[in-house]
Amino acid sequence: MPDDKQTKFLLDEAELPTHWYNLNADLESLGVEMAPVLNPETHEPAGPADFEAIFPEALVAQEMGTERHIEIPEPVRDVYRLWRPTPLYRAHRWEEKLETPAKIFYKYEGGSPTGSHKPNTSVPQAYYNAEAGTTRLTTETGAGQWGSALSFATQMYDLECEVYMVRISYEQKPYRRVMMETWGATVTPSPSEKTQAGRDVLAKDPDTSGSLGIAISEAVERAVQDPTTKYSLGSVLNHVLLHQTVIGQEVQKQLKQAGAEQPDVLVGCTGGGSNFAGFVYPFLERHVDGAPKPRIVAVEPTATPTLTKGEFQYDFGDTAKMTPMMKMHTLGHDFVPPPIHSGGLRYHGMSPQISALLDAGVIEATSTPQIPMFESCEEFVRAEGILPAPEAGHAVWGARHEALKAKEAGDERTIVFNLCGHGHFDLSAYEDFRAGELEDFALPEEEIDESLAAVPSVE
Numbered sequence: 327m328p329d330d331k332q333t334k335f336l337l338d339e340a341e342l343p344t345h346w347y348n349l350n351a352d353l354e355s356l357g358v359e360m361a362p363v364l365n366p367e368t369h370e371p372a373g374p375a376d377f378e379a380i381f382p383e384a385l386v387a388q389e390m391g392t393e394r395h396i397e398i399p400e401p402v403r404d405v406y407r408l409w410r411p412t413p414l415y416r417a418h419r420w421e422e423k424l425e426t427p428a429k430i431f432y433k434y435e436g437g438s439p440t441g442s443h444k445p446n447t448s449v450p451q452a453y454y455n456a457e458a459g460t461t462r463l464t465t466e467t468g469a470g471q472w473g474s475a476l477s478f479a480t481q482m483y484d485l486e487c488e489v490y491m492v493r494i495s496y497e498q499k500p501y502r503r504v505m506m507e508t509w510g511a512t513v514t515p516s517p518s519e520k521t522q523a524g525r526d527v528l529a530k531d532p533d534t535s536g537s538l539g540i541a542i543s544e545a546v547e548r549a550v551q552d553p554t555t556k557y558s559l560g561s562v563l564n565h566v567l568l569h570q571t572v573i574g575q576e577v578q579k580q581l582k583q584a585g586a587e588q589p590d591v592l593v594g595c596t597g598g599g600s601n602f603a604g605f606v607y608p609f610l611e612r613h614v615d616g617a618p619k620p621r622i623v624a625v626e627p628t629a630t631p632t633l634t635k636g637e638f639q640y641d642f643g644d645t646a647k648m649t650p651m652m653k654m655h656t657l658g659h660d661f662v663p664p665p666i667h668s669g670g671l672r673y674h675g676m677s678p679q680i681s682a683l684l685d686a687g688v689i690e691a692t693s694t695p696q697i698p699m700f701e702s703c704e705e706f707v708r709a710e711g712i713l714p715a716p717e718a719g720h721a722v723w724g725a726r727h728e729a730l731k732a733k734e735a736g737d738e739r740t741i742v743f744n745l746c747g748h749g750h751f752d753l754s755a756y757e758d759f760r761a762g763e764l765e766d767f768a769l770p771e772e773e774i775d776e777s778l779a780a781v782p783s784v785e
């Protein structure tokens with residue numbers, strides 16, 4: 327048995343996962359049915375050709391494939407070794423503070439070069455592009471987490487990187503931009519004069535602060551125009567979620583070390599669903615193979631309640647309606663989220679896989695306003711020392727909620743959550759919280775109804 331003061335559960339580099347786990351292989355066994363992705367114009371099921379203008383073949387094959395385990399290429403594992411395997415911690419001090427009989431563990435992904443889980447997918451995406459002869463990757467970024475992850479990854483395989491950064495973030499959050507430029511990326515405030523989509527918006531509204539939707543349109547336009555330029559997305563799609571499954575596989579080995587092989591509750595935050603999926607999917611695989619299923623809880627902001635209030639229907643991935651239509655939990659592609667501090671969770675849609683798992687009752691979803699979320703983070707940082715990204719703070723809040731329920735029930739449950747990033751670039755948010763200057767945005771139902779009314783109905 328492990329010493330019960332043990333705090334860090336570490337794996338040797340030799341235990342780095344060798345394969346990613348592909349949930350597509352087990353959807354049927356889980357009673358989950360996926361609706362086909364549709365061409366945005368014809369509404370016919372999309373084929374590989376609909377994706378290959380912007381993604382390399384290997385990633386399109388992963389997007390659609392049903393092979394259960396996909397080998398991680400050795401050059402990708404070599405880069406993963408820079409920060410993986412990542413630690414699993416037992417939250418002894420926080421448990422004490424909460425006076426809970428529950429055992430709380432957290433997986434920490436903030437020790438990656440860019441401070442979050444995102445390089446788990448930016449690295450393989452850059453690798454497969456380099457193998458396919460791509461010379462440049464384009465993407466969008468809001469607060470800068472994804473742009474940073476792709477800037478770093480492209481550098482590993484000698485690719486150029488072009489990041490369209492939402493103008494207001496470009497102006498107000500210069501440090502992420504400086505980081506991306508230091509990795510060698512070109513960062514352009516969006517909308518820009520470089521693309522037709524950008525020029526159109528600027529012609530109408532020269533002083534616009536930009537949006538993620540416009541930045542996506544610019545990055546995609548660049549990729550469509552040049553055969554050796556491709557586009558890269560940091561969440562939502564199956565292949566992105568697939569790459570994140572290194573997280574949960576490591577957690578399983580680490581829980582075994584801790585003598586807590588079968589956790590009772592798993593908690594993660596959801597923006598587009600990638601860190602949550604990467605953390606929980608390996609437990610679904612084990613369940614398909616006969617193990618009991620833990621309760622699996624997704625936590626999102628009350629201000630962008632995609633899973634808890636959105637409709638499960640077909641919608642576009644972007645505001646400009648250029649992407650294929652996917653059946654997912656959505657607030658409508660025109661939805662403009664309130665200015666909460668969790669930039670990574672301000673997306674109108676959700677991964678179609680995560681949406682279907684919720685619909686089938688395999689996972690649960692809940693939400694919190696940002697003030698209680700920051701309160702949980704402050705309590706956590708004072709007990710455990712690590713300052714969570716506000717996105718990850720939703721998982722902290724969720725774990726706390728579960729720990730207090732365990733206390734009420736007098737039950738020694740094992741709760742595990744994914745602390746998917748640190749908040750060192752989010753200190754202005756903590757500053758506003760500490761100054762009492764934050765608002766808990768409650769989203770009026772009419773606003774959701776209104777933006778959903780603009781989505782064309784497709785069956």
Ligand SMILES: *Cc1c(COP(=O)(O)O)cnc(C)c1O
Nearest residue numbers: 561597598599600601670717747
């Ligand atoms: C981008 C980001 C998220 C949201 O993306 P998911 O795909 O839902 O994981 C959450 N947390 C952090 C720290 C992020 O950088």
